[in-house]
Amino acid sequence: MDSSVVELYRASADDLDVARAAWVSQDEAAHAKEAEPGRVEGLIRFLWRNQHTSPFEHGQFTFIVTTPLFVAREFMRHRTFSFNEISGRYTVLPDRFYxxxxxxxxxxxxxxxxxxxxxxxxxxxxxxxxxxxxxxxxxxxxxxxxxxxxxxxxxxxxxxxVNVMTSFWATVNPRNLMHFLSLRSAADALFEIREVAEQMEHHFAQQMPITHSVWRDTAQA
Amino acid sequence: MDSSVVELYRASADDLDVARAAWVSQDEAAHAKEAEPGRVEGLIRFLWRNQHTSPFEHGQFTFIVTTPLFVAREFMRHRTFSFNEISGRYTVLPDRFYxxxxxxxxxxxxxxxxxxxxxxxxxxxxxxxxxxxxxxxxxxxxxxxxxxxxxxxxxxxxxxxVNVMTSFWATVNPRNLMHFLSLRSAADALFEIREVAEQMEHHFAQQMPITHSVWRDTAQA
Amino acid sequence: MDSSVVELYRASADDLDVARAAWVSQDEAAHAKEAEPGRVEGLIRFLWRNQHTSPFEHGQFTFIVTTPLFVAREFMRHRTFSFNEISGRYTVLPDRFYxxxxxxxxxxxxxxxxxxxxxxxxxxxxxxxxxxxxxxxxxxxxxxxxxxxxxxxxxxxxxxxVNVMTSFWATVNPRNLMHFLSLRSAADALFEIREVAEQMEHHFAQQMPITHSVWRDTAQA
Amino acid sequence: MDSSVVELYRASADDLDVARAAWVSQDEAAHAKEAEPGRVEGLIRFLWRNQHTSPFEHGQFTFIVTTPLFVAREFMRHRTFSFNEISGRYTVLPDRFYxxxxxxxxxxxxxxxxxxxxxxxxxxxxxxxxxxxxxxxxxxxxxxxxxxxxxxxxxxxxxxxVNVMTSFWATVNPRNLMHFLSLRSAADALFEIREVAEQMEHHFAQQMPITHSVWRDTAQA
Missing domain, CATH: 1.10.20 (Histone, subunit A)
Structure with a gap:
């Protein structure tokens, strides 16, 4: 029998873009700040702590998630993702169960x-x-x-x-990914969705290490 | 065994509000037009035909839907609704199947x-x-x-x-209700979700007869 | 010259609906709890504290806001509202300024x-x-x-x-209203949007006193 | 004085992804179809004509738009974009007008x-x-x-x-970009926003030539 697997199809997102999007609100000279050590991290920390979430929306992750249908049900309650899923109307579902x-x-x-x-x-x-x-x-x-x-x-x-395995594409921006992870990797989240969230978090940490670490500090607080 | 039932919990929406919301874009005197026969219907028809959809968002329907889980899955792909559903984590699901x-x-x-x-x-x-x-x-x-x-x-x-019966609140504004109905009462929609959509359409027609009739003309075109 | 005014066009929302929507996730007998004193308030407090926000989405407020254009700009960055605004394309804007x-x-x-x-x-x-x-x-x-x-x-x-006065309908559910108020009545929000937010909060408190008081406790924390 | 300029900051989107996302609903063997000439275009045409819009959501465009404030106002009514804009609170706005x-x-x-x-x-x-x-x-x-x-x-x-020039990042997926372009490059759209939409369409056509051409056929119909 099967367990959940999350692959990263594509990520187009990085920490520097968060800072650049925030700097848009100020003068253009702000861009010169990119080179200063710690500047990007300090800004990201400030933005997140003060709920300035819009700069975290200019990026995108597309995951391919294989998981039991009862996890997919909970996952798809998140209306900030874009989904395409294997269909039991168009396909004979394979003999794979959790x-x-x-x-x-x-x-x-x-x-x-x-x-x-x-x-x-x-x-x-x-x-x-x-x-x-x-x-x-x-x-x-x-x-x-x-x-x-x-x-x-x-x-x-x-x-x-509902333990039949299903598979879907899930696309989301970094802001809404963090919201998902905050809820679905929490201690009281469903065991099986936490396994999915942990794999997604791994890809997130690889792609945006500073933003991930800032989010992690808050999520644990 | 069971079939789908849709109750209307509450509707707060009417045809006149669509016209009033549209008249906001013009001068205040426009409100005097409410009394003229056919004026509201003519405006609603114009708005819908020209994709001016924002005036159809100031209203709300809350439905209580009882339906098989495989219908709920398709229903909840509509991200413009607000949902609260019976939970198999918190409740023993009753012996009701489709x-x-x-x-x-x-x-x-x-x-x-x-x-x-x-x-x-x-x-x-x-x-x-x-x-x-x-x-x-x-x-x-x-x-x-x-x-x-x-x-x-x-x-x-x-x-x-997935034929176990589930139950949920589904709240939506008139614009997004019409979008749902256009897709889910179409000839190629799943038989079981069409039964749900037809009941929702009935409540919609009762509450907003002019808007419903304008939508219906387009949906059939 | 003018200052901002917020009228409530219609509210279709109350505290009891929040509790009822949450009880959907449990068995039907839960509805009997409505009569127990303090039960609804306790539940609303629990939901809000634990970020179970979906039960706060089954309701709707429609405000008519008259405010300077620079406030409208900031207001309309909130993508969870539905808007219809007076149009400078269709109307001669009156001689009203902030x-x-x-x-x-x-x-x-x-x-x-x-x-x-x-x-x-x-x-x-x-x-x-x-x-x-x-x-x-x-x-x-x-x-x-x-x-x-x-x-x-x-x-x-x-x-x-940008200090010309504009006027618009703004429709939102209680959850997203609270999010707006948290940001726009904060100490570092723009002076003029705080005046708008305070009037909106007044209508919210009248309509949903328990939910308002629970939100207020958090917003001040 | 100034006119509107749209730069593409980054695009992460292509025609093949639309087809791949749609093929998720069928069996995995469908992926073999990628190599067949005309297969991707035929599928994209079928999807768009039948309002199967979800496969067009797995991609992202980030534009940097410089335009008069009255155009920005209309642009930002599109709630499917993510925005970060230069702020008159944090910056002295430069002497640039339309x-x-x-x-x-x-x-x-x-x-x-x-x-x-x-x-x-x-x-x-x-x-x-x-x-x-x-x-x-x-x-x-x-x-x-x-x-x-x-x-x-x-x-x-x-x-x-309101003719002061402003500047903002605007991020959107292909589906919602097409919706924006349908409305804002129409014959009755504001002259100045059409100039913006045309530049955005140019970038879209470069990045997703098949999807653009399918959309264009419909938009003109």
Whole structure:
């Protein structure tokens, strides 16, 4: 069974552009400041701390995300991204499903607004994994059976469970990427979307190391 | 089994506001025109035909939509709506699933970009309905079994199929509602989302009869 | 000369809807909680503190704002509003201009990112007010002269200064209204947009007293 | 005096990405189609004609626009762009103003919704140009006089007319760029914003020749 993978299709964004976009508001001579050590970092830190977010919008990341459908559902609630996803109407979805790994916490304790999660007992782990695997296999067989009988893909897929793997392009600017990461890499975010967010954060850190580090300081505060 | 239902929670929108918002661009005396017969309709027709869409944004509809998850997925790709949805993390999802009715076309003919759909043969109809029903029952039993064993709701729900019923608030302004309806009540839209769009259109027509009729003329053109 | 005025054209929003939209994510029984004292306020406080902002989007305020053009410019950078504005292409703009009142701070001290403003000396106050008034009168005469000569409004208005009064409809949901107010009623916001924001906040507080008070606590923190 | 200039700061967008993003919805083998002659163009044409606009969102253009403030006002009504603009609060705005060239139509005939514009008579042309120039010079002198007296930039600028030149970064994806161009290069768009739109279209055509040509066919229809 499968786990989530995030590839970077393309990034067109860098730290210097954030500073340059901010300097537009001042005189042109400001551009001379680029060469001064620490100047760009100081400005980025100032902008972020004071919620001057517009200079973080002139850049773009396109990710190719492969993840279970229940993660895609949560991901696509972010209306600041552009998406194109594999379609169960146009394609036979492949036999790929997500199975929670043993270290995935299985027990939810506490009440709404203050949940804690604990690793499952060995019995819970094997029950969860066996049950999900068997139910998934059964559902995919039902799917194939309908396709074989000439039923349209968009009807046959009704039986596919939300742990079926899906794949999509997700395009976003740095400002909205940071907003996504703040919510989806938080301690109370869904385990499976955190795995996606961590991979996205890795690409972000590679591409915009200063902005990433400034964001990280705030996110942890 | 269930079918989609759209309730109107609240509408705060009317035809006259469209005209008033447009008249803002001219002198104040324009408001005197409200009383002239046909004036409001003529203006709305002019605005829509010429893509002056901003006057259609000062109003709001809040719908409560109950529909299968695979319809919700397509619905929520519309980034101009505000959503709040029942959560499989916080709630045990009830035993409610969608089963395609006999008149739901089952056979997809033609190629990408030019599909046609045909009603299924009696054999196809019973095979599809039996298979979906049995697979759904099996999946829900697996869900309950995991919940009984103390597995967290957000893990147990991995097995639930995309025909499980979900429910959400969807709030939108008239301009973006019309855009949604143009795409989702079109002949090539998914059968199940058309059923949702038709109910939304009914509420829209009740609330803004002139704007609805102007939109309808264009949508059919 | 003129100062800014904000009228509320219509509000369709209340505190209870925020709670109801949030309860959608849980079971239906949650609705019974409406009657419990303090329950709605507690929930709104929890949602806001934890950045669960979507329940604050199911509502709408439409303001009619009359303000100088330089304030409108800053206002319309907020892309979450819907706008319709009086047009200098379609209308002769009336002879209404903004003149800074004597208590408007005139002196800017300090450096970028840490400006302070001080009240002007009596000499500065009269120089500023006289200069602005005379320049404005001269510009409006030039405008009328061109109109008299048959020059199109959209060309003649080129000479009008940015303190000319404009008027527009501004429609927004409660979530984005709070974001606007956080930025535009802050201590370092432009004096003239703060006057607009304060009037908007007054209408917001009347309509959604609990949400307003929760927002206020955060904004001051 | 000055006219509008649009520079391309950076483009990260090409025709092939549109096709690739669309192919995501189908099976992976679709990528093999890239090499077939005419395949990409055929697909782009199909997508645009059928309003499948999401594949046009995975790309980005950043323009540096220098234009009169009254054009910037209209430009910034487009909420799908990201902007950073020179600020009259932080900078002394330079002595640069727009003067309508002799071929700029000066006479507006007809009624609302069906205006025509005609070139001015020689008398109108010299009256308009002289009046605008003199009024502008007077206003800038008033601006400098206040700055000399220690009045804050954000107050002194109140007298600057809307033909003062401003400069901003404008970032947008291809889909929303085409929407902007459809409205702002139309025959009834403001003369001065058409000059801006034409320069933007030139950069767009260089970067995405197929998409541009498909868009152009529709825009002219």
């Amino acid at each position: 199975l929670p790994p043993p270290h995935r916490p299985l027990r939810q304790e506490g009440k709404v607004g203050a949940y804690r999660f604990e690793i499952g007992t060995p019995d819970q782990i094997s029950l969860a994994r066996d049950t999900i695997e068997q139910s998934t296999i059964q559902a995919y067989e039902a799917y194939l059976k309908m396709l074989d009988a000439g039923i349209a893909r968009e009807v046959a897929r009704d039986v596919l469970p | 089963l395609p009715p006999p008149h739901r076309p089952l056979r997809q003919e033609g190629k990408v970009g030019a599909y046609r759909f045909e009603i299924g043969t009696p054999d196809q109809i019973s095979l599809a309905r039996d298979t979906i029903e049995q697979s759904t029952i099996q999946a829900y039993e697996a869900y309950l079994k995991m919940l009984d064993a103390g597995i967290a709701r957000e893990v147990a729900r991995d097995v639930l199929p | 003149l800074p009142p004597p208590h408007r701070p005139l002196r800017q001290e300090g450096k970028v990112g840490a400006y302070r403003f001080e009240i002007g000396t009596p000499d500065q106050i009269s120089l500023a007010r006289d200069t602005i008034e005379q320049s404005t009168i001269q510009a409006y005469e030039a405008y009328l002269k061109m109109l008299d000569a048959g020059i199109a409004r959209e060309v003649a208005r080129d000479v009008l200064p | 003067l309508p060239p002799p071929h700029r139509p000066l006479r507006q005939e007809g009624k609302v919704g069906a205006y025509r514009f005609e070139i001015g008579t020689p008398d109108q042309i010299s009256l308009a140009r002289d009046t605008i120039e003199q009024s502008t010079i007077q206003a800038y002198e008033a601006y400098l006089k206040m700055l000399d007296a220690g009045i804050a930039r954000e107050v002194a600028r109140d007298v600057l007319p």
